[in-house]
Amino acid sequence: MKHFTFFLVAVATIAGLVALIAPAPGHADGEPAPIFVTEIPHGYRDWRWISSAHEAGNLNSLGAVLGNDVAINAYREGKLPFPDGTIIAALHYRYVPSDENNKVFGQAQSFVPGAPTNIQFMVKDSTKYAATGGWGFAHFADGKPGDAAFMKSCFPCHEKAKATDLVFTRYAP
Numbered sequence: 001m002k003h004f005t006f007f008l009v010a011v012a013t014i015a016g017l018v019a020l021i022a023p024a025p026g027h028a029d030g031e032p033a034p035i036f037v038t039e040i041p042h043g044y045r046d047w048r049w050i051s052s053a054h055e056a057g058n059l060n061s062l063g064a065v066l067g068n069d070v071a072i073n074a075y076r077e078g079k080l081p082f083p084d085g086t087i088i089a090a091l092h093y094r095y096v097p098s099d100e101n102n103k104v105f106g107q108a109q110s111f112v113p114g115a116p117t118n119i120q121f122m123v124k125d126s127t128k129y130a131a132t133g134g135w136g137f138a139h140f141a142d143g144k145p146g147d148a149a150f151m152k153s154c155f156p157c158h159e160k161a162k163a164t165d166l167v168f169t170r171y172a173p
């Protein structure tokens with residue numbers, strides 16, 4: 001029994017040492033790496049609409065921006081910075097002409113969401129995501145998260161919206 005106890009203590013000590021020595025994931029180079037969100041927030045498709053945006057050019061996308069209750073309340077109250085717990089979703093689709101609608105209108109004028117391209121999220125947690133302005137960025141295409149290099153592009157661009165806590169989209173009344 002004595003030997004067994006000693007064995008357990010030894011194992012616990014070694015495990016503790018390994019935990020101390022092993023670098024935390026993403027911190028190998030000594031820089032605090034930004035943390036990205038790797039799970040799709042639950043229930044986002046039922047959230048309320050904040051606004052929409054069409055991007056032309058290569059993106060050729062039609063986006064719907066939705067928010068959870070914390071996001072919607074903050075927007076309506078004009079609360080800045082957004083409180084912890086805020087999640088903003090951007091659902092992106094191809095921007096495609098609708099032959100069906102155009103026929104009804106009698107001319108080419110109608111564009112609708114086509115195939116989904118990606119979903120992006122901004123999750124506010126000022127402690128966990130302190131290195132990226134309090135926002136955790138997330139990108140999923142076909143349910144798969146964006147790779148680390150791609151995810152590094154989010155924060156530097158969103159930082160340009162500093163005056164509105166890194167969020168570009170305005171609330172559409």
Ligand code: HEC
Nearest residue numbers: 053088089090120121122137138139153154157167168169
């Ligand atoms: C080159 C600049 C740029 C980059 C890079 C970028 N965004 Fe954005 N993002 C924008 C702009 C501008 C908008 C508002 C217009 C729109 O929705 O198309 C936006 C909108 C959003 C929104 C809706 C909330 C808001 O701020 O308006 C989310 C969520 C989002 N982006 C997430 C991401 C994620 C995740 C990444 C990285 C994978 C990313 N963005 C990379 C410029 C950028």
